[in-house]
Amino acid sequence: MESARDHTSDDPYAGFNDYDHAYDLENVYEDKEFLQAVARSSHGRRPVTAGLKGPPPAPANVPGTRGGGVERMRTMNMMALRSSLGSRRGAEVARPMTAVRAAGYTSAGRKSTFEGVQGVTGFEKGDESAEEKYKKLEDSVNDILVESILAYDQKNYKQALEKAKEAGRKERAAVKLREQHGVTETNLDLTYMVLFNLAHQYMANNMLNEALNTYQVIVKNKLFANAGRLKINIGNIYFRKKDFGKAVKYYRMALDQVPKVQQKTRIKMLNNIGIALVKLGKYEDALVTFEECMDFHGDYSTALNLILAAYCLDDNEKMREAFQRLVDIPLLIDDEHKYMEQDILSTQLLNNDELRQWERQRKHLAEKTILTASKIISPSISSSFAEGYAWCVEAIKQSVYAPLAIELEMNKAVDLLKQGELQAATEALMAFNNKESKVASAAANNLAMLNIMSGNSKLEEATTLCEQALSLDRYNASALVNRGNIFFINGDMKTAQQYYKEALQVDSACVQALYNLGLANKRLGDYEAALQSFYKLHNMLLNNVQVFCQLASIYESVEDMSQSIDLYTQANSLTPTDPAILAKLANIYDSEGDKSQAFQCHYDSYRYFPPNIEVIEWLGAYYLDAQFAEKAVNYFEKAVLMEPNNIKWQLIMASCQRRSGNFQKALELYRQIHRKFPNNIECLKFLVQLCKDLRMPEEKEYADKLRKVEKVNQLRIQRETDSSQGKRRSPNSTISLPIAPMSQGSSSSRGSIRTPSASARALLERDDPYQITKRNLENVDLSYKDPFGNAPARPKTGNRRADNEDIFDDVDILDDDLLPDGE
Known part of the structure; x- marks a missing residue:
């Protein structure tokens, strides 16, 4: 028995068929108490369905009637239980009770009776509350x-x-x-x-x-x-x-x-x-x-x-x-180090923690607020700006913000510079000579900058101050830049480059050094290095107009016009009202042959800055070339107002009036020019021509004046030529020089070359007799020619044909189609 028991425990399949009898339906049917409870419940009192018919009751004369009654109760309870379970399943099809109907599978399928028991016992999960x-x-x-x-x-x-x-x-x-x-x-x-x-x-x-x-x-x-x-x-x-x-x-x-x-x-x-x-x-x-x-x-x-x-x-x-x-507001900052200075890691950690950052922000806010308040009240609390600043400095020195007093004094000098009080600013900066090294270096550098801006006469003093600033603080980037600027002004670009590079080594973010280095490279013709400097500056200062203009100028120097136009356009988009950038764009478009874009840029530049004489001249010439002389007059009138003593603009304006057909207006303008410049040959020629075209009696008067002026001009040129060639003539020789024809645009004051007085003195001291040189004036071209071309032909409506002239004399003008048809 012992061995058999051990053998059973070693069986791997032992207990496989064991199950809980509480879930056995047959045992449920045999449980009397459970069946009685179901019979007394509402489920047990339900009518028995037709499909669940029990066996017939036992006859009364059969022995064991008592037992038969118990069996009958058991059967009825089972029928009631199955009826209740079938009703809970709902859609489940009842099993056929006759052999006539073939057994088969149904769509509802067979379900375990235990599911019905679950429904009866209420184990299903209900709806969410x-x-x-x-x-x-x-x-x-x-x-x-x-x-x-x-x-x-x-x-x-x-x-x-x-x-x-x-x-x-x-x-x-x-x-x-x-x-x-x-x-x-x-x-x-x-x-x-x-x-x-x-x-x-x-x-x-x-x-x-x-x-x-x-x-x-x-x-x-x-x-x-x-x-x-x-x-x-x-x-x-x-x-x-x-x-x-x-x-x-x-x-x-x-x-x-x-x-x-x-x-x-x-x-x-x-x-x-x-x-x-x-x-x-x-x-x-x-x-x-x-x-x-x-x-x-x-x-x-x-x-x-x-x-x-x-x-x-x-x-x-x-x-x-x-x-x-x-x-008097407390600073709430403790500058004492509460850690070991030799511990580098702890030092770095505590210098960058959130508390230290908050302390730096509070200190910066305090400095900014105090300096702003000082600038506001200093001109008002005393009779002068300097006295007010002095009171603020004394108040700060007696508070916990005493280190700000030095910075306030430096700001005082800067504010004096902004107000134009150079002498007071210089005195304020000179007071820093006895201060600590960095402050004194900054003050000396500011003084050097003042001397640089004063002109070339103060460059030596500026050089001394720059050297003083660098001796106090060799790593002062601003002082290095100013020292390089002095060499830049003197034309020593190589040395200026060295100082700019040294300033960049000290402070790589010094934009002044980088900009000036680009300018020095541009002056030396090293365009590639200049482009590199300005592109670095462009990455540091995004959308800076001056950097764009310098880059565009370099590309223009290397004749890369498309890139230059692109950069000037970007600069114009940042400052659309800058007339200089628009004028630059106009000149580039004009050189490229794009007249429409050049006109638009010149016109916009003129709108924002009308006094630009070059833009005015280009616009007037553009309208003259387009045969719109009446529009060109408007621009040349502005030029006359700007340069009233320049006869060029007045002559051009009168010529525009003549080309547009306003002969009377042109004649009046020429008369005004003649009254102001009576010896101008071009004006007299125009007057003679206009009076001749208009058949005015003043033609003879102006023609006589023209001949006199031309004669005086010829004698003057002859006299100057003789004085310039006198000392080259050998004795007993006659020099005959032809008179050079005058250009059409020259005036009485042009084309003359003054010789030194020594040559005239040498000519007068000669012992040989003076000889008159004969001039051949037959080949001199004294004809009139308009610099803007021939004037439009006058209308011929006033000419009439003779009465005895046949209008059909010129039969060649008649076509055969115009003649009457012959029969």
């Missing part, structure tokens, strides 16, 4: 709110607003679902959060009216705790809408909702009230409000606002008091 539904809906609202806030943090304001609206829709659906199920308790915190986020997103998208309406909904709901504080947001909306009166009203209403223990919040609200009062022009009320802020807990922005309010009231005492309050 209403509480779970609106709880799940509220969770989805929270998720959407988080998405909206994250989108706002990523500056995607449009998506944040869409998510906020979606959260509002789902929150209203959750509230409606609660009302449908009779739940009066609502989630007020969720509703408040949804509305507040929606209003905030409206503000971010600059939808002020929608944001205002949403905030009003929150504020008017008494169920929301502390909703009155949101009136400060409503005040901000009115402030952005520039309705400062209502902004002050809501700021004060919000201030009443904040307890006095929350000092920082109250200070911010009071500061907003003060700024709104300044906008309304109520400077006294604003001053009182800012003073109240400073009494609680002052910060830099509030102190600066207090100074500005006192400045608007022009109250010197209040300005001094406010500035003293500003410098």
Whole structure:
């Protein structure tokens, strides 16, 4: 037995057929208590279906009637149980009870009876409850709110607003679902959060009216705790809408909702009230409000606002008091190192942590605020700008911001330079000679720059100051640039390059050194190096007009016109009103033969800067070439106004009037020119020609004047020629020089070459007799020629034919088709 038991335990299939008898349907049928419970239940009292017929009852005379009764009860209970199970299965087809119907498979299939038992016992999962539904809906609202806030943090304001609206829709659906199920308790915190986020997103998208309406909904709901504080947001909306009166009203209403223990919040609200009062022009009320802020807990922005309010009231005492309050604000920065200096890693870590960054930001804000306030009040608190600055410096030296005094003195010198007080600025900079090395180096460098700007006479002094600055601080990039600039002015480009490169080694971000290095390379003809320097500068200073123009000029020098046009066009897009860039573009287009683009650029340049004489000349010549002389007159009139003593523009203007057919106007202009320049040959020639064309009697008068002027001009040229050639003549020789014909555009004052007085003196001291040189004037061309071409032919309507002249004398003009047909 022991061995058999061990053998059974080692069997791998032992227990395979074992199962729980509670799930055996046959055992359920044999369970008397279970059958009685089913019979007493509603399932057992159901009528027996026709398909489930039990065996006939046993006859009364059969022995064992008592046992037969028990069996009958058992059979009825089984039938009731099967009926109830069949009714629970619903669509399951009943098994056929006769042999006539063939057995087969049905679409419903056979299901385990245990599924029916599960249905009876209620083990199936029921529907989701209403509480779970609106709880799940509220969770989805929270998720959407988080998405909206994250989108706002990523500056995607449009998506944040869409998510906020979606959260509002789902929150209203959750509230409606609660009302449908009779739940009066609502989630007020969720509703408040949804509305507040929606209003905030409206503000971010600059939808002020929608944001205002949403905030009003929150504020008017008494169920929301502390909703009155949101009136400060409503005040901000009115402030952005520039309705400062209502902004002050809501700021004060919000201030009443904040307890006095929350000092920082109250200070911010009071500061907003003060700024709104300044906008309304109520400077006294604003001053009182800012003073109240400073009494609680002052910060830099509030102190600066207090100074500005006192400045608007022009109250010197209040300005001094406010500035003293500003410098009394504690710095809250500890400069002592609380770690071992030899620990390099700890030093680097603690110098870049968040606390150290905050300290640097606060220090920078303090310096900026104090320097700004000093610049504002210095001209007002004293009789002069220098005295006001001196008072501010003394006030700073006696505070925790004493290191700022040196920087303030440097700013004083810079402000004096901006005001044009060079002598006072120089004295202020000279005061830094006894300061520490870096400050003295900066002051010497500024003095050197002043001397460079004064001209070549101060270059030696500038050189001395630059050397002094470099001796105090060899790594002063600005001083190296100024030293290179001096060599650049003197024309020593190689040495200037060396100083610019050294400045770039000290400070790779020194844009002045890089720009000047490009200019030096351009002067030396090294265009490739110049392009490299300016392209580096372009990467540092994006969209800088001067860099674009330098690059375009270099490409123009290497005759790459397409690239030059592209760069000049980019520069023009940045500064569309710059006439110099437009003139450059016009000249390039003109050289390329694109007259239409050249005209457009010249015209735009003329619109922005009309006094450019070169542009005026080009536009006038363009209209003359296009045979629009009447339009060219308008431009040459501007040239005459700019250069009234230049006869060229007056002659051209009169010629334009003549070419456009305004002969009387042209004649009047020529007369004015003749009165102003009586010895001008071209003007007299035009007068003679016009009077001849118009058959005026003054033709003879002007012709006589022309001959006299030409004769005087010829004698003058002959005399000058004799004086210039006199000392080259040998004794007893006669020199005959032909008179060179005068150009059409020359005036009486042109073409003469003055010889030294020594040659004339030598000619007079000669002992040989003076000989008269005969001139042959027969071949001299004294004919008139218009520099702008021949004038248009005059109309011949005044000519009439003779009465006895036949108009059909010239029969060749008649075609055969015009003759009558012969019969």
